[in-house]
Amino acid sequence: MQAHHFTFLFITLIVVDFAIHTWLNIRQIRYISKHATAVPAEFAEQISLKSHQRAARYSLERLRLSQIQLFYDVVVLLALTILGGINWLYQAFGLASEPGLIKSVLFIITVQVILSILGLPFAIYKTFRLEQKYGFNRTTPGLFIKDTLISGAISLVLGGAILWAILYIMQSTEQWWFWAWLVVLAFMAIMMYVSPTWLMPLFNKFTPLDEGEVKQKIESLANRCDFELNGLFVMDSSKRSSHGNAFFTGFGKNRRIVFFDTLLNKLGANEIEAIMAHELGHFKHKHIIKRLALMIIGSFFFFALLGYISDKTWFYEGLGVSLGAQSNYHALTLVLFALVIPSFTFWLTPLNSRLSRRDEFEADAFAAKHSDANDLISALVKLYDDNASTLTPDPVFSAYYDSHPPAVIRIQHLKGLMGATA
Numbered sequence: 001m002q003a004h005h006f007t008f009l010f011i012t013l014i015v016v017d018f019a020i021h022t023w024l025n026i027r028q029i030r031y032i033s034k035h036a037t038a039v040p041a042e043f044a045e046q047i048s049l050k051s052h053q054r055a056a057r058y059s060l061e062r063l064r065l066s067q068i069q070l071f072y073d074v075v076v077l078l079a080l081t082i083l084g085g086i087n088w089l090y091q092a093f094g095l096a097s098e099p100g101l102i103k104s105v106l107f108i109i110t111v112q113v114i115l116s117i118l119g120l121p122f123a124i125y126k127t128f129r130l131e132q133k134y135g136f137n138r139t140t141p142g143l144f145i146k147d148t149l150i151s152g153a154i155s156l157v158l159g160g161a162i163l164w165a166i167l168y169i170m171q172s173t174e175q176w177w178f179w180a181w182l183v184v185l186a187f188m189a190i191m192m193y194v195s196p197t198w199l200m201p202l203f204n205k206f207t208p209l210d211e212g213e214v215k216q217k218i219e220s221l222a223n224r225c226d227f228e229l230n231g232l233f234v235m236d237s238s239k240r241s242s243h244g245n246a247f248f249t250g251f252g253k254n255r256r257i258v259f260f261d262t263l264l265n266k267l268g269a270n271e272i273e274a275i276m277a278h279e280l281g282h283f284k285h286k287h288i289i290k291r292l293a294l295m296i297i298g299s300f301f302f303f304a305l306l307g308y309i310s311d312k313t314w315f316y317e318g319l320g321v322s323l324g325a326q327s328n329y330h331a332l333t334l335v336l337f338a339l340v341i342p343s344f345t346f347w348l349t350p351l352n353s354r355l356s357r358r359d360e361f362e363a364d365a366f367a368a369k370h371s372d373a374n375d376l377i378s379a380l381v382k383l384y385d386d387n388a389s390t391l392t393p394d395p396v397f398s399a400y401y402d403s404h405p406p407a408v409i410r411i412q413h414l415k416g417l418m419g420a421t422a
Contacts, residue, residue: 006318007082013343018074020346024397025067031394032056032063040391042411046381047391055388058134065130069122076118080339081319086111090321090332101171104331105163109156111335116152131241134388139240150202162187163334170310170330177307181300196249196256206233209259217273218257225280225370231256238262243387246275248283266386271379274371281366287359294355306337349400356403361413368417377414380407 036056039047079085090096093107127144131137139147165183170176191199200206209215209232222229237245237260244263249256257276264272282288309315310333316323319336323329367376384391384407391407398406405413 001312001314001318003314003317006314010318010340010343011082013346014074014077017343017346018070021070022067024394024400025063025070027394028397029060029063031397032059032390032392035392040408042408043381043384043391047385051385051388052391054134055385055390056392058130058388059390061130061133065122065126072122076115077339077343080111081336084320086319086332086335086339087321095331096323099328099331101164101167104167105160107331108163108335109160112155112159113152120148136242136388137240138238138242143239147203154199154202158191166334167330170333171328175307177303177310181303184299184303185296200249204239205236206256206258207236208232209234213269214264214272217269218276221273221277221280221370225277225284227280227283229257233258234261234264235259236261238265244383246272246279248279248288266382267379268375270372270375271382274367274373274376275379277367277371278363278376280370281363282359284366285359285362287363302341306333309333309337353399353401353403357405360404360410364410364414365417368414373414373418377411380410380414 033056036053039049039052043052089107089110093103093110095103095107124144127137127139128141162184165187166180169179169183173179209218215232218232219229221227233256235258237243242262244260244266246257246259246263249258257279259272263275267275310329313323316329316332316336319340321332321336364376367373383389389407393402393406395406404410
């Protein structure tokens, strides 16, 4: 392939990607606006028209912001690639004439810092304008700065270490992509194990769930489902947001079930039990393991592709980089590949969404079997209302993006399960 052919392909995919996402956003905006005048029948008794219209306004503002960010990200991507931003940095670091391991790591970190800074305006606006406007934000400017600095420090230390390892492997062995793949998998496994006890507490306080009805119900549920509990914890999420949630984290002895304190304040014991039955459904159906297996297989192909294009000059020149006389482009390979791969894989989004929705239906069926489906319906309706989730997504938009079934379809499915087991 020649460099100008790759440039044409890259720009074409950017345009197609932007056009699809814009078309979907327009569909979603129109659909939500059209159905904002009436609450769907499934929710008419639990959610007021005022709340439904508030959720519509919230969703529309988020969509408009995402459209602006979509255009902004395209401009940034083109500026860094075709228009020469990465090439300028590459030359400024002297990597074109004298590549070195430390310089290469610093080059990649610099690119990441630039991207993080460029993304800050949207993070700030979303937190202190959009979320604040609808009563969700509880993050103070001081906490926002603290979180940003801690995240940056962790990324610098851990990211720098893994980058050094990968770059060292790249310059040391012929089949570097395979060994780099194994190193990344090992790193991710370690992070999954240590994150609950070492990293997450840097941002939030985790306290054991108090004795009481909620804990008793969850322990009883775990016994019925043959699930070994390694810890029930409450996270002080209310200091950042009023949104509620619960999740599994870690594995092995570090596996935990974590509740947002906001969730415990909004739902009753039976509803929380139903939510946890749903989460246990994911575990019992091995959804997490299946997703990890897909991730491992997918990452193998991505690293193999990375190894293939690493010595192809058309890849670099097609993205606006003038290569030096030396043949060590390792840092450049990693940066450019990370920047452009989303433009080549956006079509995977609806496939991943479909798989995720299938898993959600299976987890709901498990919850309906091991708890009361009415309690799960009640909990979901409360969460839809409290989180200002749209009840009327455009079907095409939802099929493309949504990891969970649309509210109406999900409730109908749960009611159908109740009828099947009656």
